[in-house]
Amino acid sequence: MSAQPVLSVKQVMKKIGNQTIIRSLSFAIERGTVFGLIGENGAGKTTVLGMVCGLIAPTSGTIHVEGMPVSTMRKQVLRRIGALIEEPHFYKYLTGMEHMLYGSRLYGEITSDRIAEVLSLLKLEDFIHKKVGQYSLGMKKRLAIAQCLLHKPTLLILDEPTNGLDPGAMIEFREMIRSIASKFKLSVLISSHHLREIENICHQFGLLQNGTLTLLGANKSRYGDSVVFVIEAEDPGRAVELLEQQSYIFEPQRSADGKITFVMERSHYSSLLLLLSQAGVRSIQEKSFDLEEAYLQMTRKSEGGGG
Numbered sequence: 001m002s003a004q005p006v007l008s009v010k011q012v013m014k015k016i017g018n019q020t021i022i023r024s025l026s027f028a029i030e031r032g033t034v035f036g037l038i039g040e041n042g043a044g045k046t047t048v049l050g051m052v053c054g055l056i057a058p059t060s061g062t063i064h065v066e067g068m069p070v071s072t073m074r075k076q077v078l079r080r081i082g083a084l085i086e087e088p089h090f091y092k093y094l095t096g097m098e099h100m101l102y103g104s105r106l107y108g109e110i111t112s113d114r115i116a117e118v119l120s121l122l123k124l125e126d127f128i129h130k131k132v133g134q135y136s137l138g139m140k141k142r143l144a145i146a147q148c149l150l151h152k153p154t155l156l157i158l159d160e161p162t163n164g165l166d167p168g169a170m171i172e173f174r175e176m177i178r179s180i181a182s183k184f185k186l187s188v189l190i191s192s193h194h195l196r197e198i199e200n201i202c203h204q205f206g207l208l209q210n211g212t213l214t215l216l217g218a219n220k221s222r223y224g225d226s227v228v229f230v231i232e233a234e235d236p237g238r239a240v241e242l243l244e245q246q247s248y249i250f251e252p253q254r255s256a257d258g259k260i261t262f263v264m265e266r267s268h269y270s271s272l273l274l275l276l277s278q279a280g281v282r283s284i285q286e287k288s289f290d291l292e293e294a295y296l297q298m299t300r301k302s303e304g305g306g307g
């Protein structure tokens with residue numbers, strides 16, 4: 001049996017009233033990987049996360065968590081998910097530990113060993129017996145994630161988790177997310193409008209814009225060598241068609257001057273040349289991958305193209 005993705009979203013569309021918030025959304029998250037959704041305010045990030053958690057019903061399309069359809073198995077799906085979508089709310093006169101114990105009672109059979117494991121990974125031990133009223137925002141966010149992890153979910157969902165944190169706390173937070181994902185073999189779906197954050201935390205990421213998701217690429221730190229290629233071909237239409245059929249190539253984009261841009265690992269270079277010989281390559285240029293540049297190019301294009 002082949003490994004199924006922890007999260008699979010297929011052709012999801014969401015309308016609210018007359019407004020189409022999500023046009024067609026498809027992506028998957030493999031076990032142990034962190035997937036980032038980048039998008040400007042109002043792009044629909046929270047709507048997507050809400051649909052994955054079963055809080056919002058898609059108008060059409062399917063969402064599966066661990067192979068289970070969210071639409072009909074919501075209760076079982078929620079046992080596999082830990083989600084932090086709204087700002088966490090705590091009682092300031094209770095300690096962090098009292099909140100953890102309260103959280104663990106909601107799930108039933110959480111052992112004290114599990115609580116200790118989660119606290120250690122989130123580096124919460126030193127202040128867990130202090131009242132939450134004395135916590136910084138970063139500490140509160142860590143406590144909220146600790147609660148989300150108690151029941152051993154396989155998918156962690158975080159909506160703009162570093163909002164409001166100072167730069168030092170942001171860096172600490174990013175490192176923590178990556179270490180949780182690898183230690184617990186967790187898959188993480190994270191939304192943000194901070195490009196650098198997504199680039200630093202995520203193994204894969206995509207831009208949500210005008211209701212569709214464009215995969216921008218895979219992170220250097222996992223895939224080693226992602227590069228942006230710019231090619232010119234005698235038959236650009238044929239070239240794009242061929243590129244779109246390759247699983248190792250991310251979102252080929254054709255610009256008005258006929259050039260084609262896409263992201264690929266350099267190790268596939270010889271396969272690429274072979275492929276492109278069928279479409280008559282005139283030139284190939286290589287640029288180092290810059291998420292900010294890719295994002296700006298795409299948002300500019302969409303503003304100019306009228307959607």
Ligand SMILES: Nc1ncnc2c1ncn2[C@@H]1O[C@H](COP(=O)(O)OP(=O)(O)OP(=O)(O)O)[C@@H](O)[C@H]1O
Pocket residue numbers: 016021039040041042043044045046047048193
């Ligand atoms: N219940 C609702 N009724 C009407 N419109 C809604 C509703 N929920 C969301 N929307 C609209 O859907 C769009 C996407 O909202 P959403 O909150 O998902 O975006 P977002 O990318 O998370 O934005 P932000 O970064 O500001 O949180 C917005 O235009 C918003 O106004």
